[in-house]
Amino acid sequence: MWAVSNQVKGGRMLCDNHGRRIDYLRLSVTDRCDLRCSYCMPEGFKGYEEPANWLTFDEIERVVGAFAHLGVRRIRLTGGEPLLRGNLAGLAGRLSVIPGIDDLSLSTNATHLAKHARALRQAGISRLNVSLDTLDSARFAAITKRDALASVLHGLMVAKKAGFGQIKINMVVMARVNEEEIDAMVAFCIAHGFILRMIETMPVGETGRNTGFVALAPIRERLRSRFGLVDGVVPGGGPARYLVSPDRRFQVGFITPMSQHFCETCNRVRLSVDGTLYTCLGQNDNVDVRALLRAGCSDNDLAAALVEGVNRKPFKHEFGEDPAKVVRFMSSTGG
Numbered sequence: 001m002w003a004v005s006n007q008v009k010g011g012r013m014l015c016d017n018h019g020r021r022i023d024y025l026r027l028s029v030t031d032r033c034d035l036r037c038s039y040c041m042p043e044g045f046k047g048y049e050e051p052a053n054w055l056t057f058d059e060i061e062r063v064v065g066a067f068a069h070l071g072v073r074r075i076r077l078t079g080g081e082p083l084l085r086g087n088l089a090g091l092a093g094r095l096s097v098i099p100g101i102d103d104l105s106l107s108t109n110a111t112h113l114a115k116h117a118r119a120l121r122q123a124g125i126s127r128l129n130v131s132l133d134t135l136d137s138a139r140f141a142a143i144t145k146r147d148a149l150a151s152v153l154h155g156l157m158v159a160k161k162a163g164f165g166q167i168k169i170n171m172v173v174m175a176r177v178n179e180e181e182i183d184a185m186v187a188f189c190i191a192h193g194f195i196l197r198m199i200e201t202m203p204v205g206e207t208g209r210n211t212g213f214v215a216l217a218p219i220r221e222r223l224r225s226r227f228g229l230v231d232g233v234v235p236g237g238g239p240a241r242y243l244v245s246p247d248r249r250f251q252v253g254f255i256t257p258m259s260q261h262f263c264e265t266c267n268r269v270r271l272s273v274d275g276t277l278y279t280c281l282g283q284n285d286n287v288d289v290r291a292l293l294r295a296g297c298s299d300n301d302l303a304a305a306l307v308e309g310v311n312r313k314p315f316k317h318e319f320g321e322d323p324a325k326v327v328r329f330m331s332s333t334g335g
């Protein structure tokens with residue numbers, strides 16, 4: 001029986017102190033990854049979270065149930081590389097049937113996707129985001145430190161056949177690394193019906209800070225005129241601003257945390273694999289949810305802690321003003 005809720009007319013709604021509705025949880029199921037993308041995890045990194053500190057599937061289900069009770073509707077499984085966590089489809093099956101959750105999606109690097117795509121689709125994952133910065137295998141190996149492009153492309157083709165409603169390709173654009181491949185990525189996404197999203201590198205962790213970012217506005221305007229694109233909206237589009245072709249066969253999004261922040265529309269919080277709730281990718285404030293769970297908290301105590309954490313959500317990141325603020329890199333927070 002829940003006593004804590006944010007009941008409003010027409011349904012529950014979780015809002016922060018800046019009037020933003022929070023209906024989206026990005027849930028990290030592991031901080032491990034089989035790639036070492038230059039802007040994300042340091043090469044030779046060994047500081048993974050102890051398995052004893054990972055939230056169990058029962059604990060994850062309980063936290064998602066509490067968030068759903070408060071008004072969260074969308075869950076994205078992420079990491080680290082989520083497919084490295086055993087029986088991810090089993091977890092997805094448990095989360096997709098939680099009352100109130102109407103959108104379950106996955107972010108993956110797709111190295112292991114071919115093996116799991118069908119089971120994940122059947123378990124209720126409807127949408128996929130796949131990280132892919134290049135179509136050139138030597139460049140892929142240089143960026144990720146693994147020779148795995150063929151597995152990623154195979155995974156994407158299997159996923160396409162498995163019937164996901166939407167597959168987005170996330171491309172982090174890096175100066176003098178993959179900038180010249182933008183047109184090739186556009187052609188690849190048009191050919192396969194994938195939605196392309198370009199991302200500006202964020203200064204999270206030393207790796208992110210050392211990469212620098214490419215401002216996407218000029219690229220956006222070049223693609224707009226080259227393909228006759230118009231402004232558009234894509235379901236589940238999150239912070240990306242989209243251009244679409246008039247026949248909607250091609251959709252491209254731009255995620256610009258550096259050149260044009262979008263914090264005023266932020267609708268999300270993140271739970272890392274050790275049960276730390278972060279309410280902003282670019283700030284350090286957090287709630288230790290695992291400690292509460294393992295101290296035997298009641299459902300109402302849990303919900304109250306989540307509401308309090310959301311109430312404290314900062315208005316904006318400070319990537320521009322204080323780029324050294326966040327020492328944890330993307331993969332440890334849950335990207």
Ligand code: SAM
Pocket residue numbers: 033039040078079080081082107108109110129130131170172199200201202203204207208209330331334335
């Ligand atoms: N392994 C999964 C994947 O590859 O999508 C999920 C985790 S990964 C950390 C999530 C996303 O974060 C990827 O698209 C990755 O490119 C992006 N990312 C990692 N570090 C970043 C940074 N410093 N700036 C911008 N995006 C970053």
